[in-house]
Amino acid sequence: MSDLLDQSPEIEPLREQRLGPLFWICVGWLSLNVLGAIFANVLPLVNPLYQNYNAINAGPSLHHLFGTDDLGRDILSRVVFGSRVSLAVGSGAMLIGFGIGMPLGMLAAYRRGRLDTILTAVMYVLLAFPAIIAVIAVISFWTPRTLFKIIVVIGLASVPLVYRVIRSATLAVATKDYVTAAKVQGSTDRRILFRELLPNIAPIAVSFLLIGVATVVTLEGALAFLGLSVNPPTPSWGNMINESRTVMAQNPWLVIFPSLALCLFLLCLNFIGDRLRSYFDVTEVKL
Template sequence: MKSFKKFLRTGLGLIGALIILALILVALFANQIAPYDPNAQNYDQILMPPNAEHIFGTDDLGRDIFSRVVFGSQISIKAALISVGIAMIIGVPIGLFTGYYRGFWDEWVVMRIIDAMQAFPFLILALAISAVLGSGFGNAMLAIGIGFAPSFVRITRGQVLSLRNMEYVNAAKSVGVKDMRIIFRHILPNALGPIIIQATLAMATGILAEASLSYLGLGVQPPTASWGSMLNQAQTLMSVAPYATYYPGMAIFIVVLGFNLLGDGLQQFLDPRTRK
């Protein structure tokens, strides 16, 4: 309870948490919230502006934009969790072992590969990997996860390097504790704070990356509702139905802002230097 009160005092972090909670609830109860089937086409109501029946209006196929935005939240939640999950599964173990054992493989193989990957802007790297793998949500998540992995390698390795010579680690070695137990029972728990913060911030970038790949046709494929694909389909309607871009764009903005605020709040909460 005391820790929860400390988090509440972070202010903006609480706002971020509420935004993410709202996103999760919308995604979970999309069937109950959305008034229409997101893929149902009604050619009698094409490009209708926002009104009492369709509060966000309709698109060029007569589909209810509000319903599509609501169901698009499910894709965004999946994008955040799956892409960051893949990145952590790849990056955290590599960072743990290279940071703990050091040596030739750490300095001259793994870190040089990481440097080469991070020489490219993240989105360009994800775009290149996705283009090789092919279009589709699964391939987009794998591409984004691989693109994220180097940052998790670096942050985990940095934490391990700062912890591997601590007194409690040396004490565990002196009594014969095996390396695997030291890594996973003594070092990893103490390195989790920065990793969790990085994961939260990466989720925001993951949502943006998924929207970008879907916008370019490499992510979620029509007719599945995705905020990025909705923007792609609405770009040709700017002169006649600009509202078709407002709502998916605003949804992306609010959710990404929420994850960034939550990440900042967690950083204030978990970083001993900023605790009161």
């Protein structure tokens, strides 16, 4: 048997691929955002609704690092509290979108046949409907508007998109020989879905999830800008920008800080998503 041994001494080492410092800076910034949103109550911040009439439309100072708005409310505090809405909408909606879209997409791609045909047809019909208009329509009529309703509506609207991405990712994996091999060995469908398919589509799912969160946060901003998000005075990045557009000339801080927060947040999400995708891409590593 000795001639059968694969005696090759060396084995291809996995190419060390690094995520890079910029990736970690982005992760750091995002964590700061998330922590800020969670612990906003405990942080030494002024109540975002407290109106200080002694400091109206004040520029940045030691008392108010980001300045105050036309009602004398602290902008720093409002930006931090405002991130709660953005984060809640972003993660909540994606939770719904992936919770429904991902299992459906995987199942359809793995099972194929009639289930796939029907599901895909339904999803494509939904996709053909302009999502933003649908969301606006539903939210305008489904009053009173609460954060929960907004999350549900955006979440449902994202299902077909998630479904399409996950389905095509799964399709690419499901035709591989190792899936057939697992079937042939007598593995159950559940084992195949979780052991063979999920790990291979997870990287795509994660990066799409991050980019999805970014898109939803933007969408919330757009809705708020149209006055269709959470009702004032509750701050959100979107409605802060919306409210400040009339006083932009007098008090630029009012629009700069929430916009900056939104931009950086989205930039980080997109960068991390993109970086993760290429990091986990097995073929890119291999070749």
